[in-house]
């Protein structure tokens with residue numbers, strides 16, 4: 501049995517390709533491994549931007565927190581607890597202005613928590629979430645895996661860095677890209693991703 505956590509973040513609702521394919525992977529993994537599937541839809545329920553109540557609250561001992569700090573830290577604690585219990589994490593992210601959706605950034609701002617998901621050792625920062633498998637689905641209108649636009653992929657590289665920083669280093673990336681170049685290109689991009697997911701799920705079985 502395995503705990504699967506699906507985190508989706510696209511603001512495009514039912515049109516979202518990252519949500520569609522991340523959901524397909526999470527459901528496929530769960531069908532094979534069994535166990536619960538927790539869905540965290542960050543577009544439907546975006547975490548707030550972090551604010552002083554959270555910044556101060558998380559370094560204040562629980563008994564000394566104001567009620568506002570208690571509420572702010574509770575949001576982060578819930579998101580971190582979902583991560584900690586998960587064996588497999590499937591993350592969907594659709595590129596917005598060359599980066600990740602702000603809803604997903606707000607999620608990272610809550611789960612990147614010193615002393616909880618990362619610490620500082622003798623050799624620098626150390627991620628504390630170990631032994632988890634991550635599938636990262638990134639959707640982009642342009643093509644960023646290669647070619648002239650590759651240096652401007654501030655989504656996938658940044659997400660890999662953020663995940664690694666909290667200890668999530670076993671990451672398989674699935675891209676759906678090049679969907680803005682007309683219906684035929686979009687169809688081909690989607691077909692490529694479907695093929696990649698079939699292979700990925702066959703391997704995961």
Ligand SMILES: Cc1cc2nc3c(=O)[nH]c(=O)nc-3n(C[C@H](O)[C@H](O)[C@H](O)COP(=O)(O)O)c2cc1C
Nearest residue numbers: 510512516517518594595596597598639640641642
């Ligand atoms: C507000 C907005 C900004 C976007 N910015 C970019 C961008 O900077 N580069 C790009 O290649 N595609 C961009 N796109 C296209 C999306 O990345 C593309 O539609 C992708 O499929 C979005 O992910 P989703 O399908 O999961 O929603 C943008 C789309 C929207 C709605």
